[in-house]
Amino acid sequence: MKKLNIKTIVLYCVVTMFSVVTICAAQDTKDDIKSRMKDRFAKVNELKKSGKIGETPFGFAEAVNKGFAQDEEISKLITAENNDRRLLYALIAKESQTSVEEVGMGNAKRYFQKASDSDYFKTQAGEWKQKKNMIPQKP
Amino acid sequence: MKFIIPIIAGGIVLTLTGCWTITVKHQVEPIYITMNVNVKVEKQLNDFFDFEDQGQGGSGKTGSIPKDKTPKQ
Numbered sequence: 001m002k003k004l005n006i007k008t009i010v011l012y013c014v015v016t017m018f019s020v021v022t023i024c025a026a027q028d029t030k031d032d033i034k035s036r037m038k039d040r041f042a043k044v045n046e047l048k049k050s051g052k053i054g055e056t057p058f059g060f061a062e063a064v065n066k067g068f069a070q071d072e073e074i075s076k077l078i079t080a081e082n083n084d085r086r087l088l089y090a091l092i093a094k095e096s097q098t099s100v101e102e103v104g105m106g107n108a109k110r111y112f113q114k115a116s117d118s119d120y121f122k123t124q125a126g127e128w129k130q131k132k133n134m135i136p137q138k139p
Numbered sequence: 140m141k142f143i144i145p146i147i148a149g150g151i152v153l154t155l156t157g158c159w160t161i162t163v164k165h166q167v168e169p170i171y172i173t174m175n176v177n178v179k180v181e182k183q184l185n186d187f188f189d190f191e192d193q194g195q196g197g198s199g200k201t202g203s204i205p206k207d208k209t210p211k212q
Contacts, residue, residue: 030187034187034190037190038190041190041191088187092180092183092184092187095183096176096179096180096183097176098176098180102176102177102180103180103184106177106180106181106184107184110181110184110185110188114191
């Protein structure tokens with residue numbers, strides 16, 4: 001019984017230390033994420049303008065077709081961008097006491113509002129459309 | 140016997156009033172909380188992505204005018 005208690009205490013200490021390290025590491029990642037996304041922004045923007053990548057309704061970047069998805073450079077860029085977005089959404093969700101999905105959809109809305117007419121967006125049905133073809137045209 | 144009808148009527152009135160109060164609480168609060176969270180998330184996202192507006196001008200943005208470039212009336 002005594003042995004078990006010591007084991008439990010040691011396990012508790014390890015878990016607590018791991019939690020503290022994780023929390024400390026998470027606190028300074030927002031600046032790190034921003035720095036990485038800032039460095040990547042020009043390239044991501046260029047690919048968006050050339051119609052190679054677009055935005056999903058859940059706030060993530062994706063190749064507009066399979067051909068672009070197979071391009072190693074584009075694929076790596078998308079993966080890095082989405083990994084950072086996922087971390088960011090999790091941090092904001094925690095701070096705002098909401099879900100990661102909610103933050104992602106909020107960012108998708110923000111991207112849509114700021115996009116040019118030629119930028120691509122994925123519809124809920126999984127179809128890629130340019131912004132100009134998604135907004136109802138005025139007579 | 141003459142008190143039975145007023146007691147039943149009072150009971151019905153209290154029950155209906157109680158139901159009405161619960162319905163109002165459940166309809167109003169979630170809307171307020173959702174709006175508050177959405178505004179908070181939107182602000183945090185805008186603050187984080189402020190670098191998109193600096194120099195690059197976003198992805199050829201058409202939706203909004205930067206604050207410092209707002210034309211004077």
